[in-house]
Amino acid sequence: MALILLGAPLGNVGDASTRLRDVLATADVVAAEDTRRLTRLARELDVTVAGRIVSYFEGNEQRRTPELVDALTGGATVALITDGGMPSVSDPGFRLVRAALDAGVPVTSAPGPSAVTTALALSGLPSDRFCFEGFPPRKPGERRTYFAEVAREPRTLVFFESPHRVEDTLADLAAAFGPDRPAALCRELTKTYEEIRRAPLGELATSVVEDPPRGEITLVVAGAPAVPAEPPTTADLVDAVAALEATGTSRRDAIVAVAAERGVPKRQVYNAVHAAP
Numbered sequence: 048m049a050l051i052l053l054g055a056p057l058g059n060v061g062d063a064s065t066r067l068r069d070v071l072a073t074a075d076v077v078a079a080e081d082t083r084r085l086t087r088l089a090r091e092l093d094v095t096v097a098g099r100i101v102s103y104f105e106g107n108e109q110r111r112t113p114e115l116v117d118a119l120t121g122g123a124t125v126a127l128i129t130d131g132g133m134p135s136v137s138d139p140g141f142r143l144v145r146a147a148l149d150a151g152v153p154v155t156s157a158p159g160p161s162a163v164t165t166a167l168a169l170s171g172l173p174s175d176r177f178c179f180e181g182f183p184p185r186k187p188g189e190r191r192t193y194f195a196e197v198a199r200e201p202r203t204l205v206f207f208e209s210p211h212r213v214e215d216t217l218a219d220l221a222a223a224f225g226p227d228r229p230a231a232l233c234r235e236l237t238k239t240y241e242e243i244r245r246a247p248l249g250e251l252a253t254s255v256v257e258d259p260p261r262g263e264i265t266l267v268v269a270g271a272p273a274v275p276a277e278p279p280t281t282a283d284l285v286d287a288v289a290a291l292e293a294t295g296t297s298r299r300d301a302i303v304a305v306a307a308e309r310g311v312p313k314r315q316v317y318n319a320v321h322a323a324p
Contacts, residue, residue, distance in 0.1 A: 048119055050147045052140060053128040054159020057263075058238030060091045066157040068094050074126035076118050078103035078111070080139055081130050103127065108139050112146050119152045131263075132161045137181045137207055162236055162265050163205050169243050170203075170231035170267035177203040183216055190216065191296065194223035195303035199310060201270040208264045217252040220268065222296045223304040224248055229269040235262040271308070279309045284319040 051070050056062040071077060071089060075098045079085035082102050089096050103111055119125055127134045127143060133156075134140030147154050167174050180197065183206055184190040197204065208216050213232070220230070226249025235241050240262065244251060248268065279287075284305060291301035302320060306313040 048122045049124050049153045049155055050115075050119055050143065051124065051126045052134045052144070052154070052156040053126055054133045054157060054161065055088065055128050055131050057131040057160045057162055057165065057236050058241075060088065062160050062237060063088070063092055064157060064159055067159060068092055070126050070157050071096050071128075073124070074098045075123035076101060076115065076125045078115055078125060078127045078143070080104045080128070084130055085128060098126075103139055103143070105139060108142050112143050115143055116146050116150050116152070119147055120150055132163075133158065136161060136163060136179070160237065162207070162233075162263070165236050166231070166233040166265035166267050167203065167205055169233060169236075171245055172203050172229060172231060172267055172269050174203060176201075176270075177205060179205045182207045182209075183219075185212065187215065187219070188300075191219050191223065191300040192303060194219055195300060195307050198223045198304060198307040199271045201273075203270050204268045206266040206268070208266055210259065210261055210264060213260060213264055213266075214252070214255045216266070217248060217255055218294075220266075221248040221252045222291050222294055222301075223307070224268065224271070225308060226250075226252075228271075231267045232260065233265045233267065234260045236265065238262070279311065281319040281322070284309065284311070284316050285323045288316065288320050 053067050053070060071094050077085065077096055077098050077100050079100060079102060082100055085100065115125055127140055129138040132138065135144060144154055163179050167177055178200060184193050226247060228248045230248045230251055232244040232251055244254060287305045288301045291304060292298055302313055302316045306316045
C-alpha cells in the first residue's frame with residue numbers, strides 16, 4: 048500500500064528512469080492526467096501496464112480522489128503520473144497527496160524531470176535561491192498588480208505560461224520589472240525543437256511579437272537588484288511612472304510598479320505624481 052508520484056519525461060522519452068518503468072509495470076492502479084499520453088509513453092518504453100488505468104486531471108480530481116484513497120486504504124499501490132514533470136507542481140497531485148497522508152497512507156516518489164529546475168539550470172541566471180510562481184493570473188489587471196507585488200523579490204523567479212498569453216505576460220513583466228531585467232524564455236524543453244531565448248525582458252517581449260513561440264513555455268526572470276542606497280527623488284518617481292504610462296500601463300498600475308521597483312511606499316509615488324505640474 049503506497050501512493051507513488053512518478054516524474055514523467057518532459058518530452059524526451061530517454062529521460063524516463065528505470066524505476067518509473069518498474070512502477071508502471073507493477074502498480075495496481077495508475078492514475079494519469081491523460082490516459083492516451085500514458086498509453087503512448089508505455090508503448091515507447093516497451094512497458095506493459097498491468098494495473099487498472101484511470102484518468103486523474105483537474106476536471107475530475109475532486110471526485111476521483113476519494114476513490115483512489117479507498118483503493119490505497121484497501122491495500123493497493125497507486126501510481127500518479129502527469130503529462131510531464133512531477134505531479135503537484137502546477138499539475139494534479141496535491142489533493143491526492145494530502146488525502147492519502149490524512150488517511151495514513153505512505154507517499155513516496157520515483158523522481159524525475161521537472162520543467163522548473165531544468166529551465167532554471169539552462170537559463171544562466173542565479174539558481175542558488177529561487178521562487179516558483181506557477182502560472183501568472185490570466186486577467187490583465189490582476190496580472191499587472193501581481194507582477195508589481197513581486198517585482199522586488201530578490202530571488203530568481205520561475206513562471207509557467209501558455210503560448211497565446213506569453214506576449215502579454217512578457218510585456219507586463221517588462222513594465223513591472225523594468226525592460227533591462229535579465230530573463231530567459233525556455234520552450235519545448237528536452238524536445239526536438241527545444242529553444243532557450245536569453246535576453247532582457249524588453250528584448251524578449253519584442254521577440255515574441257516578431258517570432259511567436261510554440262509549445263510549453265517556462266519563463267525564468269532574474270531577481271531584483273539591491274535597492275540603491277540613495278533614495279529616489281520626486282522627479283525620478285514622476286519620470287518612471289510617466290515612462291510606464293507611455294507603454295500603455297494604467298497610472299494606478301504604474302504607481303504600484305514604480306513603488307515596488309524603487310522600494311518606496313505607494314503613497315510617496317502617488318503624492319509625487321499628483322503634485323507634478
